[in-house]
Amino acid sequence: MALGDTLIxxxxxxxxFGEGETRVDALRAVDLTVRAGEVIALLGPSGSGKTTLLNxxxxxxxxxxxxxxxDGEPVFDGKWLQRDLRRLRLDKxxxxxxxxxxxxxxxxxENVAVVLDLAGRPxxxxxxxxxxxxDYLEVGHRAMVKPALLxxxxxxxxxxxxxxxxxxxxxxxxxxxxxxxxxxxxxVMDLMRKLAxxxxxxxxxxxxxxxxxxxxxxxxxxxxxxxxxx
Amino acid sequence: xxxxxxxxxxGLFRFVLTCFGLGLLMTVVLAMIGxxxxxxxxxxxxxxxxxxxxxxxxxxTKGPFAExxxxxxxxxxxxxxxxxxxxxxxxxxxxxxxPHGGQTLxxxxxxxEPGRPGGPLAIAEGRGIGTSHFEMVADRxxxxxxxxxxxxxxxxxxxxxxxEGAMNSGGDPAVYVTLADxxxxxxxxxxxxxxxxxxxxxxxxxxxxxxxxxxxxxPGADVDLLGATVRxxxxxxxxxxxxxxxILLASVVDKARRQIGLFLGILxxxxxxxxxxxxYTMTMEKLKQIATLxxxxxxxxTIIGLIVQQAMILGASGWGIGLMLILTxxxxxxxxVVLEPFNVMVLAGIIxxxxxxxxxxxxxxxxxxxxxxxxxx
Ligand SMILES: Nc1ncnc2c1ncn2[C@@H]1O[C@H](COP(=O)(O)OP(=O)(O)OP(=O)(O)O)[C@@H](O)[C@H]1O
Ligand SMILES: [Mg+2]
Numbered sequence: 001m002a003l004g005d006t007l008i009x010x011x012x013x014x015x016x017f018g019e020g021e022t023r024v025d026a027l028r029a030v031d032l033t034v035r036a037g038e039v040i041a042l043l044g045p046s047g048s049g050k051t052t053l054l055n056x057x058x059x060x061x062x063x064x065x066x067x068x069x070x071d072g073e074p075v076f077d078g079k080w081l082q083r084d085l086r087r088l089r090l091d092k093x094x095x096x097x098x099x100x101x102x103x104x105x106x107x108x109x110e111n112v113a114v115v116l117d118l119a120g121r122p123x124x125x126x127x128x129x130x131x132x133x134x135d136y137l138e139v140g141h142r143a144m145v146k147p148a149l150l151x152x153x154x155x156x157x158x159x160x161x162x163x164x165x166x167x168x169x170x171x172x173x174x175x176x177x178x179x180x181x182x183x184x185x186x187x188v189m190d191l192m193r194k195l196a197x198x199x200x201x202x203x204x205x206x207x208x209x210x211x212x213x214x215x216x217x218x219x220x221x222x223x224x225x226x227x228x229x230x
Numbered sequence: 231x232x233x234x235x236x237x238x239x240x241g242l243f244r245f246v247l248t249c250f251g252l253g254l255l256m257t258v259v260l261a262m263i264g265x266x267x268x269x270x271x272x273x274x275x276x277x278x279x280x281x282x283x284x285x286x287x288x289x290x291t292k293g294p295f296a297e298x299x300x301x302x303x304x305x306x307x308x309x310x311x312x313x314x315x316x317x318x319x320x321x322x323x324x325x326x327x328x329p330h331g332g333q334t335l336x337x338x339x340x341x342x343e344p345g346r347p348g349g350p351l352a353i354a355e356g357r358g359i360g361t362s363h364f365e366m367v368a369d370r371x372x373x374x375x376x377x378x379x380x381x382x383x384x385x386x387x388x389x390x391x392x393x394e395g396a397m398n399s400g401g402d403p404a405v406y407v408t409l410a411d412x413x414x415x416x417x418x419x420x421x422x423x424x425x426x427x428x429x430x431x432x433x434x435x436x437x438x439x440x441x442x443x444x445x446x447x448x449p450g451a452d453v454d455l456l457g458a459t460v461r462x463x464x465x466x467x468x469x470x471x472x473x474x475x476x477i478l479l480a481s482v483v484d485k486a487r488r489q490i491g492l493f494l495g496i497l498x499x500x501x502x503x504x505x506x507x508x509x510y511t512m513t514m515e516k517l518k519q520i521a522t523l524x525x526x527x528x529x530x531x532t533i534i535g536l537i538v539q540q541a542m543i544l545g546a547s548g549w550g551i552g553l554m555l556i557l558t559x560x561x562x563x564x565x566x567v568v569l570e571p572f573n574v575m576v577l578a579g580i581i582x583x584x585x586x587x588x589x590x591x592x593x594x595x596x597x598x599x600x601x602x603x604x605x606x607x
Contacts, residue, residue, distance in 0.1 A: 055605070060601050087529070095525055097605055101605075106233075113231065115526055118527055118529070126231075
């Protein structure tokens with residue numbers, strides 16, 4: 001497939017927690033480049049720094065050193081270069097969390113539409129986009145249901161719809177298919193890939209799920225904060 | 231999309247219950263304010279009732295309400311002739327307990343001279359006193375009805391009319407009788423007691439005395455000049471209506487007023503703490519959701535809006551429910567509960583301020599929460 005613009009450019013990024021005896025080096029000198037249309041997997045044992053790397057790319061965690069460029073915009077270089085990180089996240093980044101983290105007081109449809117609402121789009125556009133994505137992910141029939149009544153798989157698909165709603169170019173997912181059975185996990189990954197290609201986006205997914213390894217363009221292994229192979 | 235309302239609707243039962251609880255608390259606060267106002271206005275009722283300008287009382291006393299005052303009844307003629315006086319009347323006050331319908335009624339008997347200042351200004355039912363003896367006009371709260379009779383002292387009085395809002399500073403309902411009847415009631419003893427006194431050879435030396443002379447001034451007359459004139463009689467002193475009201479508030483009801491005022495202060499503090507606690511807890515329970523909102527890119531304004539709007543809705547509902555409840559039950563209180571729109575608005579202001587302050591606490595916590603906490607499961 002033809003690869004597009006460079007969307008994620010992580011250079012020499014390190015992240016440690018704590019100091020002295022309690023110091024943990026979660027990331028050491030990580031370099032990573034992801035381009036539009038790419039779907040890549042982050043693999044590695046527990047504690048190897050996968051979530052930390054995802055959080056650094058998602059501007060949730062400030063690296064201890066290094067440089068991060070997202071969609072051509074320098075975001076971090078020793079310090080944050082952008083003032084409104086939340087607006088940056090809203091516009092450029094879609095998150096799919098390990099636990100689905102839907103807002104319990106909103107219906108499935110509203111949970112998706114809220115992202116467009118926050119971006120200042122009209123309510124009917126939000127509703128239409130939410131319906132479209134939920135239908136696409138085969139949970140359209142559950143649109144008016146609150147998260148508490150959704151199955152784990154349904155909730156995760158609603159969360160995926162939310163991550164995609166504002167057409168972000170960078171989609172970060174922490175074990176998005178953990179709650180899905182094998183067949184559905186594959187299906188969801190295919191859908192995500194299709195949407196990524198349509199929207200010229202890239203997807204970085206942390207996963208332990210060997211059943212879906214064949215769905216990725218690249219598998220990146222982390223060990224003790226180092227990229228082992230790319 | 232209004233997140234505050236959606237969240238309230240999600241946990242509607244609990245929210246309504248919280249509002250209702252707060253509403254009950256507000257009912258108590260409003261009741262206390264009403265009781266406080268009622269106490270003050272009841273206390274003044276007796277001074278305001280005759281609608282006069284000057285009170286002439288015994289020298290060296292703060293009579294007739296704060297201290298006992300006794301002056302000769304004929305002082306009225308002298309006062310009526312003083313400069314600037316349009317009308318003057320003698321008046322007498324006493325507390326009486328009278329058996330009626332198997333119960334003991336505690337009455338505040340006001341004796342006045344019909345046709346002169348001191349009588350009831352408005353008759354609510356029936357008529358005013360028409361003959362010079364043994365008729366009375368009673369306050370509705372006595373429970374007496376026109377046509378009934380009641381024994382005071384040695385005589386039976388016929389109730390001919392009813393008035394409203396007449397009572398002494400203790401809240402005992404008032405009855406109006408003629409000054410002559412009131413003075414007789416004051417000096418004459420029960421037949422049995424009188425026989426004892428007669429057996430001892432005692433003779434009553436009590437001359438006809440009244441509690442005060444009240445006077446209305448002609449328009450533009452000088453009250454101070456009248457005061458100076460009155461003081462030339464060594465046994466008299468004069469007070470303006472304002473002095474008299476001041477004395478009543480300062481001496482007679484002051485302790486009761488401070489008591490209720492202090493209790494009201496405590497009640498308001500307790501309410502403030504309860505409101506703050508409710509709003510703070512409401513926010514704390516939502517911290518994870520607030521982290522999620524931050525993570526998906528919600529600006530601070532959305533999060534502050536969520537917290538502040540819910541706090542204000544809670545406060546407003548509590549206030550509204552409280553107001554509704556107190557308006558429903560206030561007439562069942564044994565003493566008057568007086569709510570002025572001003573008090574109700576001040577309470578609304580206080581609640582709004584408390585809600586804003588406590589949501590500020592919640593907002594502070596919400597602003598500090600790290601979006602990354604939404605990621606932990
Ligand atoms: N906030 C933190 N404070 C201190 N140490 C942390 C913090 N977050 C992560 N770490 C440490 O950094 C290292 C990498 O953690 P990370 O969460 O990135 O691992 P992971 O690869 O996502 O693991 P898992 O597969 O279990 O999710 C771990 O040793 C972890 O204990
Ligand atoms: Mg992890």
